Amino acid sequence: EVQLVESGGGLVQPGGSLRLSCAASGFTFSGHWMHWVRQAPGKGLVWVSHIYTDGSATTYADSVKGRFTISRDNAKNTLYLQMNSLRAEDTAVYYCARGSGLGFHDWGQGTLVTVSS
Amino acid sequence: QTVVTQEPSFSVSPGGTVTLTCGLSSGSVSSSYYPSWYQQTPGQAPRTLIYSTNTRSFGVPDRFSGSILGNKAALTITGAQADDESNYYCVLYMGSDINWVFGGGTKLTVL
Numbered sequence: 001e002v003q004l005v006e007s008g009g010g011l012v013q014p015g016g017s018l019r020l021s022c023a024a025s026g027f028t029f030s031g032h033w034m035h036w037v038r039q040a041p042g043k044g045l046v047w048v049s050h051i052y053t054d055g056s057a058t059t060y061a062d063s064v065k066g067r068f069t070i071s072r073d074n075a076k077n078t079l080y081l082q083m084n085s086l087r088a089e090d091t092a093v094y095y096c097a098r099g100s101g102l103g104f105h106d107w108g109q110g111t112l113v114t115v116s117s
Numbered sequence: 118q119t120v121v122t123q124e125p126s127f128s129v130s131p132g133g134t135v136t137l138t139c140g141l142s143s144g145s146v147s148s149s150y151y152p153s154w155y156q157q158t159p160g161q162a163p164r165t166l167i168y169s170t171n172t173r174s175f176g177v178p179d180r181f182s183g184s185i186l187g188n189k190a191a192l193t194i195t196g197a198q199a200d201d202e203s204n205y206y207c208v209l210y211m212g213s214d215i216n217w218v219f220g221g222g223t224k225l226t227v228l
Contacts (some may be wrong), residue, residue: 047217102210103153103168
């Protein structure tokens with residue numbers, strides 16, 4: 001059974017940093033692109049970032065480019081999202097998702113990030 | 118700016134058929150955008166229904182089907198059931214510059 005378990009969310013002040021993790025199991029982690037998708041309270045889904053299977057390439061939404069960094073450790077089956085210079089508009093539930101067919105195949109349960117003073 | 122459009126809301130009667138669409142503010146959607154569809158109930162993580170236009174995710178009943186209809190991607194639900202009442206999101210792959218863009222979602226009511 002595929003499992004994606006996010007952690008690392010919490011309350012952070014504007015300008016602060018946070019690192020999210022996503023522990024993967026039940027599939028060959030190193031064989032799949034991985035993504036972060038977020039959802040602000042009461043709003044829709046927004047794609048944030050993606051990383052190739054071996055970490056050799058990454059892409060970002062314009063809204064987080066230069067502030068967020070996606071990475072992965074295939075030996076630990078774990079995906080990360082380092083978030084710096086956080087803003088109030090970054091407040092959201094952050095989901096990790098397994099890529100498939102240029103879409104998203106499996107989702108974690110999400111971790112809530114709240115940026116507030 | 119690329120905007121992916123979805124109907125804000127839709128209603129269907131139990132047992133009925135409904136088609137939700139996913140378009141572009143400018144241009145047509147084709148299979149080259151690899152449209153995919155997700156179901157989400159409030160407070161829950163999204164569930165993948167369809168990817169690559171018309172491939173059903175594992176365990177998704179064949180009541181759900183994806184296609185291209187005219188210039189839009191479409192999700193058709195046949196034999197609608199009460200627990201189909203959810204928010205439905207589409208996403209399009211826009212290429213390596215813009216990457217993935219979600220539509221705003223459709224709130225489906227079954228009544």
